[in-house]
Each structure stands twice: as structure tokens, then as C-alpha cells.
Amino acid sequence: MKQIDINCDLGEGFGLYTIGQDEELLSYISSANIACGFHAGDPHIMNKTVAFAKQKGVSVGAHPGFYDLHGFGRRPFHLSADEIIDIMLYQLGALKAFCTKHEVPLVHVKPHGALYNIAAKEPYVAKAIVSAVKQFDPTLIVYGLANSELIQACVEENIPYAIEAFIDRTYQDDGSLTPRQLEGSTLHSIDECIQQALSIVLKQKVTTITGNSIPLEVDTLCIHGDHQGSVDLARALREELATHNVIVRSLEVSI
Structure with a gap:
């Protein structure tokens, strides 16, 4: 039987601001990428999100980004390799503290x-990220795009x-x-x-924005947790995968 991990970016509120429906989403995913305080998140939200993930049996992962609360981490910053390593280690250490607290x-x-x-x-950014992970804990699984420099650095x-x-x-x-x-960057329905x-799970293919089919x-x-309708999407995805006998499982036990 085929199996797949479903991950979602969670804990992306800050202070009094709440983004997403984290508790509901945790019922449908297998891995949580938890914001570490730089693009979103704060100590209270990180602590709460790790606790919720443990309750739901969802694997915990770190979601580090640039120090950019105003831009939600989506603005590019030119940092040196050493600076990237430092911001990675800082954020990994912060989330690890709450994992230790909750024994996950x-x-x-x-x-x-x-x-x-x-x-x-x-390449230098990818290598800096992987270097930080290797220094922190070389058993951590790095998520990245197919054929990307980040995956190549991991290899x-x-x-x-x-x-x-x-x-x-x-x-x-x-x-x-x-x-x-660019227009058409996001699928809305x-x-x-x-x-x-x-198509990706069953055929290992995806149709591009130009209509071509490429292997993937x-x-x-x-699933992006900060979008409206993300819970409905997660629920529908789980139901559809089940009809095709696809098992949803964390990579914690499969890699």
C-alpha cells in the first residue's frame, strides 16, 4: 500500500494574534512544522502547539525562517552563511526546549x-541550513523541494x-x-x-502552470495552515486518500 506524510505549518500566531485553526488541523495531519519565533510564533504559542501535537500523536518539526515578523518571513534577506547557521541554531534550540518539556x-x-x-x-544557503542541522542533530529530517539545492546539500x-x-x-x-x-501561483478550490x-501520490506526476506533466x-x-478553508481541505484530502488505500503516516518511523 502507498503511504504519504501530510505536513502543515502551525503555531503561526504571535502575541494576541491567532492565525489558522491549529487544533482542528492536527486531527488530519501527521507532521507539524511549528514556527520558532522569527517569522511567527512566540514562547507561549510554541509551548501550546507542541502540547497539542503530542495529544494528537503528530510528529513535531521546526519551521525556522528569517527574522521578519512584519513580512511573515516571505521577504528575502541576504545573510552570510554564518548568519544563516546562527539563526537556524537559535530557532532549533528554542523549539527543542519545548519538545524536551513535553517529552516528544x-x-x-x-x-x-x-x-x-x-x-x-x-547552494551556499542550502549548505548553511544543512550545516546547522548537522551541528544541532544530524538525525533530523530536512524537508525540501524535489531537485533543489537543499536536497542536494542533504545528500x-x-x-x-x-x-x-x-x-x-x-x-x-x-x-x-x-x-x-505571479498570477496563478495558488490553487484556490x-x-x-x-x-x-x-496525481502526485498515485501517479508521481504534477501538471504545471503551462499544462505540461512532469515527474514528481x-x-x-x-497544507498551508494559514489559509481559510485549510481544515476543510485537510479533511477532504484524508478522506480521498483513504478511498485510494493510501496510508497517512509520519516520516518519523519510515525514513
Whole structure:
């Protein structure tokens, strides 16, 4: 039987502001990427989100990004390799503290937003991220795009990795995500997202924004928790995968 991990970015509120429906989403996903305080999140939210994930039996991962609360981590910053290593270690350490408190393992790392996108194409950024993970805990699984520099850096450093696909984002012919500033970068209907997910999981293919079909074999699917309707999408995805006998399972036990 086929199996797939479903991950979601959670804990992305800050102070008095709440983003997403984290508790509901945790009923439908297998891995949680928890914001570490730089693009979103704060100590209270991190603590609460780790506790909720433990209650639901969902694997915990770190979701570090650029220090950019105003831009939600989606603005590019030019940092040196040493600076990237430092911000990674800082955020990994913060989330690990709450994992220790709640006696759950920290399983994976998924860079957020602009840091994720830059690491897909810029070798020195990808290598800095992997270096930080290797220094912190070389057993952590790094999530990244197929054929990206981040995955290549993991291969070179013998760090476990998971290839990720986005069910609510469109793809370009080279396998990269369509930039958010371009029209058509996001799929808006649940049906469109489900059909893209099924194509990826069952056929290992995705249709690009130009209509071409390209190969895409992945380990994990991402649902964005900050979107309206994300709970309905997650529920529909689980139901549809079940009808095709696809098991949803964390990568904690499969990589």
C-alpha cells in the first residue's frame, strides 16, 4: 500500500494574534512544522502547539525562517552563511526546549517562506541550513523541494531528507513553485488541490502552470495552515486518500 506524510505549518500566531485553526488541523495531519519565533510564533504559542501535537500523536518539526515578523518571513534577506547557521541554531534550540518539556522528539526541519525558496536555488544557503542541522542533530529530517539545492546539500552531507510537494501551489516546468507574486501561483478550490495531490501520490506526476506533466515523486505533502478553508481541505484530502488505500503516516518511523 502507498503511504504519504501530510505536513502543515502551525503555531503561526504571535502575541494576541491567532492565525489558522491549529487544533482542528492536527486531527488530519501527521507532521507539524511549528514556527520558532522569527517569522511567527512566540514562547507561549510554541509551548501550546507542541502540547497539542503530542495529544494528537503528530510528529513535531521546526519551521525556522528569517527574522521578519512584519513580512511573515516571505521577504528575502541576504545573510552570510554564518548568519544563516546562527539563526537556524537559535530557532532549533528554542523549539527543542519545548519538545524536551513535553517529552516528544524533534523529528524534522522545514525552512519557512523566503528561506525555503532561496535554499532551493542558492547552494551556499542550502549548505548553511544543512550545516546547522548537522551541528544541532544530524538525525533530523530536512524537508525540501524535489531537485533543489537543499536536497542536494542533504545528500552531500548524508543528512536524512524528505522531498515535499505543495497541493495548493502551482508548479513551473522546471519543477519549481510558481512565485507568489505571479498570477496563478495558488490553487484556490478544494477540488483542484485534491486532484493535484492524487496525481502526485498515485501517479508521481504534477501538471504545471503551462499544462505540461512532469515527474514528481515525493515523501510528504504540505497544507498551508494559514489559509481559510485549510481544515476543510485537510479533511477532504484524508478522506480521498483513504478511498485510494493510501496510508497517512509520519516520516518519523519510515525514513
